[in-house]
Amino acid sequence: MLKITKLTKIYGPGRPALYEFDLAIDEPGLTAIIGPSGAGKSTLLRCINRLVEPTSGSIELDGVEITKLKGAALRDVRRRIGMIFQSFNLIDRLTVMENVLSGRLGYVSFWQALTRRFPQEDIDRAYYLLERVGLAHYVNKRADALSGGERQRVGVARALMQDPKIILADEPTASLDPKTSIQIMGFLKELSEEFSIPVLVNLHNVELARRYSRRVVGLQGGRKVFDGNPGALTEDVLDAIYGTADRDPEGVLTLESSTAAPSGVAG
Amino acid sequence: MSSAATPPVGRPPSGRLWHKPAAIKNPWLRWGLIAAVVAYAYWAYTFMPINWDRVAAGLPRAARIINTAFPPDFARWQLLYSGVLESIQMALVATLLGVALSVVVAVMAARNIAPVVIYWFGRAIIVLARSLHPVIVAIIFVKAVGFGPLAGILTLTVYSVGFVGKLLAEAIEEIDRGQLEAIVSTGAGFAKTVLYGVFPQVLPRLVGLSIYQTDSNLRASAIVGIAGAGGIGNTLSSAFRRFDYDFAFAILLVIIGLILVSEAVSGRIRSRLT
Numbered sequence: 001m002l003k004i005t006k007l008t009k010i011y012g013p014g015r016p017a018l019y020e021f022d023l024a025i026d027e028p029g030l031t032a033i034i035g036p037s038g039a040g041k042s043t044l045l046r047c048i049n050r051l052v053e054p055t056s057g058s059i060e061l062d063g064v065e066i067t068k069l070k071g072a073a074l075r076d077v078r079r080r081i082g083m084i085f086q087s088f089n090l091i092d093r094l095t096v097m098e099n100v101l102s103g104r105l106g107y108v109s110f111w112q113a114l115t116r117r118f119p120q121e122d123i124d125r126a127y128y129l130l131e132r133v134g135l136a137h138y139v140n141k142r143a144d145a146l147s148g149g150e151r152q153r154v155g156v157a158r159a160l161m162q163d164p165k166i167i168l169a170d171e172p173t174a175s176l177d178p179k180t181s182i183q184i185m186g187f188l189k190e191l192s193e194e195f196s197i198p199v200l201v202n203l204h205n206v207e208l209a210r211r212y213s214r215r216v217v218g219l220q221g222g223r224k225v226f227d228g229n230p231g232a233l234t235e236d237v238l239d240a241i242y243g244t245a246d247r248d249p250e251g252v253l254t255l256e257s258s259t260a261a262p263s264g265v266a267g
Numbered sequence: 268m269s270s271a272a273t274p275p276v277g278r279p280p281s282g283r284l285w286h287k288p289a290a291i292k293n294p295w296l297r298w299g300l301i302a303a304v305v306a307y308a309y310w311a312y313t314f315m316p317i318n319w320d321r322v323a324a325g326l327p328r329a330a331r332i333i334n335t336a337f338p339p340d341f342a343r344w345q346l347l348y349s350g351v352l353e354s355i356q357m358a359l360v361a362t363l364l365g366v367a368l369s370v371v372v373a374v375m376a377a378r379n380i381a382p383v384v385i386y387w388f389g390r391a392i393i394v395l396a397r398s399l400h401p402v403i404v405a406i407i408f409v410k411a412v413g414f415g416p417l418a419g420i421l422t423l424t425v426y427s428v429g430f431v432g433k434l435l436a437e438a439i440e441e442i443d444r445g446q447l448e449a450i451v452s453t454g455a456g457f458a459k460t461v462l463y464g465v466f467p468q469v470l471p472r473l474v475g476l477s478i479y480q481t482d483s484n485l486r487a488s489a490i491v492g493i494a495g496a497g498g499i500g501n502t503l504s505s506a507f508r509r510f511d512y513d514f515a516f517a518i519l520l521v522i523i524g525l526i527l528v529s530e531a532v533s534g535r536i537r538s539r540l541t
Contacts, residue, residue, distance in 0.1 A: 049452055072456075079454025089449035093467040102463050106454025113459045162453055 007057035032209035035219035041202040079106025082159030086171035088151040092144035103161025129157040149180035169201040340513035354498035358484035365427020373435035396429030405491035416497030442468040482533040
């Protein structure tokens with residue numbers, strides 16, 4: 001399905017952001033990418049949908065080499081790759097429904113997009129996804145009127161609207177409180193299984209990676225230093241990824257103490 | 268009784284002085300600049316052909332004009348009415364055309380979304396539209412398409428593109444990049460990306476600019492008319508040419524009233540936009 005070979009990204013002189021990175025993903029479920037800030041996690045995801053141009057290496061999605069695609073061919077691949085952002089990146093002034101339907105922009109004509117006349121099956125799918133993430137009662141609410149957790153649920157629905165072959169989630173919970181984070185990770189895992197879509201998710205929270213992913217990839221200084229199941233994430237492995245001295249203690253979530261966090265879901 | 272100037276008991280006057288420090292510290296530079304300004308003023312005065320006889324003759328003439336202007340004459344109100352109506356129509360049509368063109372030009376002239384070549388082309392259009400004063404543009408269009416409101420509409424359209432295009436392009440350059448990336452990620456092409464990723468972010472600004480420009484065009488429509496480009500300005504300049512000062516005064520009153528009303532309305536609407 002997704003096959004990355006010797007992917008390298010060099011922004012400027014100095015250490016490459018990503019160096020000869022290899023990864024193959026074949027089954028649905030969550031694959032967590034963990035590593036300290038600046039390890040190359042965001043660069044990796046952004047190379048896959050070409051928001052960032054890779055310097056060298058190859059990325060194949062269903063056998064199609066995508067690092068050299070241009071114009072319409074690039075857009076055709078992009079519409080099959082869903083993306084979820086740390087800062088949600090919803091269109092603030094548009095309604096929840098418009099935001100979800102914007103996931104279909106790669107499929108509909110300009111005229112349909114302008115007049116908001118999306119095909120009936122798109123509207124049905126949008127309603128289904130909004131029900132699935134519990135926001136069907138908010139269809140005509142403006143996106144900027146929602147809480148952080150609600151916005152990210154719209155972000156998840158928008159990504160799934162694309163009928164994606166794979167979903168990239170770049171720190172989807174970093175702007176959320178612990179309880180909402182768990183809720184979003186739960187939605188991602190469930191929907192990934194329901195639609196049989198692999199999800200590649202950057203996390204800086206090791207506990208969330210342990211709990212929700214079936215596979216963990218550790219990045220350090222742009223290189224892969226770990227690839228295995230979450231059970232194999234021992235203290236020694238974490239030291240290899242984060243370094244002994246500067247492991248961020250706040251990156252580790254204590255689930256027991258997080259229940260008091262406000263839910264943020266309005267009436 | 269001790270006066271307020273007496274220092275506190277036990278403290279003799281210190282004799283310390285304080286002056287505000289000079290704006291220019293170097294005394295040579297300071298006095299040199301003052302001398303230069305005085306010298307220039309004297310030179311300019313001797314150079315200017317001020318003829319005090321003509322000033323003296325002009326004052327009673329001005330008084331006579333003002334006298335004949337009173338009271339303002341609204342007898343030819345049909346002429347006044349049709350002139351004002353033409354001005355308003357010119358302003359509205361030009362705003363509509365100008366804003367529509369501005370949207371296209373602004374997208375071209377926004378550095379963050381336009382390719383470099385298109386960007387410079389868009390900037391060039393804006394600079395060109397801004398570089399000439401509406402009166403000069405009006406003179407050119409009157410030569411090109413003849414007297415009347417068409418020249419006025421074209422002039423005000425150019426004027427609108429210069430202003431709205433520039434400020435809208437700047438608004439586009441300040442949008443949140445994340446929302447743009449989200450739309451690009453869905454596989455949308457350029458036009459659909461602008462539609463969803465850019466316009467919603469700048470729409471309130473566009474509405475505000477359009478309302479301001481309507482007000483501004485109304486004001487400018489009175490001026491370009493003097494160059495022969497139709498509207499109430501035309502009526503005004505022909506009244507002056509025929510020494511109908513009382514009618515001209517009536518026209519001026521109507522223009523002032525019109526602009527006050529349009530400014531009040533546009534201010535009210537713009538203050539309610541968010």
